Amino acid sequence: MRILCTNDDGIHAPGLEVVEQIARALSDDVWVVAPELDQSGVSHSLSLNDPLRLREVGPRHFAVRGTPTDCVIMGARHILGKEMPDLVLSGVNRGRNVAEDVVYSGTIAGALEGTILGLPSFALSQEFSVETREKPLWETAQKFGPEIIRKVMDAGVPKNTVINVNFPARLPGEVKGVRVTRQGKRNLGFLNIDQRRDGRGNPYFWIGFERAAVMDAPAEGTDLAALAAGYVSVTPLRLDRTDEAFSETLTKTLG
Template sequence: MRILCTNDDGIHAPGLKVVEEIARALSDDVWVVAPELDQSGVSHSLSLNDPLRLREVGPQHFAVRGTPTDCIIMGARHILAPKLPDLVLSGVNKGRNVAEDVVYSGTIAGALEGTILGLPSFALSQEFSVETREKPLWDTALKFAPGILRKVIAAGVPKNTVVNVNFPACAPEEVRGVRVTRQGTRNLGFLKVDQRRDGRGNPYFWIGFERTALMDTPAEGTDLAALADRYVSVTPLRLDRTDEAFSQVLTETLK
């Protein structure tokens, strides 16, 4: 099995080494194509107006000056062509990718691009706490990911589905199990705009997150609830975002 790995934290991110180790638990034919620089939060952006620079970092390891989407396209269509990979792994992200994160996340986008190319694709993320922010508990992802991947692959991943896997911010022995979840929703106030001033007195802004808004009790059955209860969250996300129920309403309304 040929596996293509990417991330959005960049070619030198610790989580990329973790996803490669996970991949090597499944196969010896592992390729890494990751962004040259941190691309967190770029979502599913594609570089159309800027050239892509490709750098060989080592055997079967490449850096692309572009987005995670660019990396999957370059890996599948250029570096590995004509033999496509059999599996795409994106991550392991430093920090969870749940709820609204799935819209913003470059990690999710890398897996989505694999799905667009018709490949079974997984997004992998390791949650951290205030205490483990500087040193996420990567061993949790390392322990649980290979088994989860094997079982999901054996079950068969639908062509239009990406599998989003999040590991809780606790040691492997503290994980209570695995839950299949749905995408949760955060408090709408979780995003904030932080205004500051530079040395010349000119204003500039950071987009950040309100921690108090992130602490709301999550709905049962969601990715947020699973992580809060120390379960690994496995969420299948559809590539087709059509709202079928509202489509029926519109069909009647627009007759």
């Protein structure tokens, strides 16, 4: 099985080494094509107005000056030659990708591009806590990742589905198990604008994240609830975003 690995944290991110280890537990035909620089939050961005610079870092290891989407396309359509990958793994992201994160995440986008190309694709993310922020518990992703991927692959991944896997901020022995979940929703207002001034007194801004003063309990069955309870969250996300129920309503209204 030929596996293409990418991420959004960049070619030198520690999580990329972890996803490669997960891939090598499944196959010895592993290729790594990752962004030259950190591309967190770029979502499914595609470089159309800038050239892509390709650098060979080592055997079967390449850096692309572009987005995770660019990396998957370059890997599948150019670097690997005529033989397409059988599987795309994106991650392991430093930090979870749940709830609204799936809209912004470059990690999700890398896997999503694999799905668009017709390949079984997984987005893998390692949650961290306040205590593990500087040193995420990568061993948790490394332990549970290969078996989850095997089982999902054996079940058969639908053509228009990407598998979003999040590992809790717990040591492997403290993980309670694996739950299949749906996408959750956070409290509103978690994005924050931080205004500052440069050395000349001109304003500039950072988009950041802040914790709500009171956190609602996550809805049962969601990715947020699973992680909070100490489970690995496995969420199938559909490429087709059509709201079928509302489409029926609109058909009655506009038809």
